[in-house]
Amino acid sequence: MSGIEGKVVVITGASSGIGAATATWLAEKGARLVLGARRKDRLNAVVEQITAQGGSAVGTVIDVTRREDLKRLTDTAVDRYGRLDVLVSNAGTMAVSPFDELRQDDWDAMVATHITGLLNGIGAALPIFRRQRSGQFVNVASTAAYVVKSPMGVYAATKTAVKVLTEGLRQESGPDLRVTLVSPGFTDTEGVGKGGSPETAVALSRQRDEIAIPPTAIASAIGYAIEQPAAIDINEIVVRPTVQA
């Protein structure tokens, strides 16, 4: 199976930003979507927008830190559409802050969302992909997985873990499965600095407003990896603003 038309794609973190843009992008190309996030109203708005434009999408309220929620999300794809072709693990939190502020709940949330959340997705989708003898993991990391900048130490560590887990999974994936890492740089979404220390949030938001690329830039990169023929596995894509150091 190549192309995007007809593929069943599950996206976590689809209620805003990159996840919502990716859902819209793929729906326009004929993908059938199962979208997950915690905010029901925002998730429903994305589903309604896609279906109003003739696309096919269903929303499921999930928290990626809960193993059973990811199972429910991937089961929804199989129950509704009969298969699962792609899992986009995109849910994330950019609540960054200097270590001295000891915002340990934010540290925990980044570890739980990016590392446990990704593993929960792998645990839910891998048995389905093995049974089908096809499937693709698309994991969203960050340029912070390549360059560590203060005060993003915890965020960068968890996104580096996403990169490492993705390569480990790729090595074990065998001839039937594809594994893709997509690492965005500054992207124009509401999530930049959200929930982090106020000073950091202001600084990051300012930088975002000056240099960020639109979330469609990441959506199209994800679409590029998905639309390749089954024998072609795009393993790593980094997309950053040209001016980003």
Ligand SMILES: NC(=O)c1ccc[n+]([C@@H]2O[C@H](COP(=O)([O-])OP(=O)(O)OC[C@H]3O[C@@H](n4cnc5c(N)ncnc54)[C@H](OP(=O)(O)O)[C@@H]3O)[C@@H](O)[C@H]2O)c1
């Ligand atoms: N924007 C950037 O500059 C940038 C750069 C590099 C990497 N990224 C990465 O791109 C991904 C998307 O971020 P974004 O920029 O699009 O920000 P965003 O608009 O805040 O999107 C984050 C998404 O993740 C969801 N989410 C967060 N925690 C969740 C949880 N525990 N369970 C389920 N869903 C959860 C949020 O939905 P709910 O709150 O409704 O659950 C939301 O849909 C993240 O992994 C982020 O780290 C972003």
